[in-house]
Amino acid sequence: MSYRIIFMLFLMIFVLGCAATSHKNKKMQDTKQLQDRVAFLERELKIKEEKIKGLEQQSKSQPTVMFFNSDAPVAPSSVIIPHAKQEPFRQPTEIQVQRALKNAGFYKGPLDGKIGPQTLQAIKDFQRTKGLTPDGKVGLKTWASLKAFLP
16 A cells, blocks of 8 residues: 555656656747847847948938929939929928028927928928918928028
8 A cells, every 4th residue: 555655656756757857948949039039039139220320421421303284292312303394403401491490480499300290280380471382291292492591
């Protein structure tokens, strides 16, 4: 009888030990997988950051020149030439837009170079006053009227 009890105790300890070891191994595998995933994502992030840095340097070294007929939005780095007879349009900086709007009496906020809700509303108000489409985009027509308010 005592051998039976001892055998059962030994068997229970063995089974519990195996289960604990199996659970520990599973946790170690999960941890290793997570570590590998983090390392992969860190490498991907570094590659993306290098691409962004390269694009920033490239955009700083190339002037932005645009030709177009309307106040349609245009990406800063793109060049559009539908009609060769037109004069080149240089997209104004955000500070230039804010300063011109402030000088024209439409913008009351700080000259921070950020086109936020206050600047956007000022652009639309200016466009409405000048009989332009109030879309909040500073294109050829809007800038032609707005730049008169710069010194």
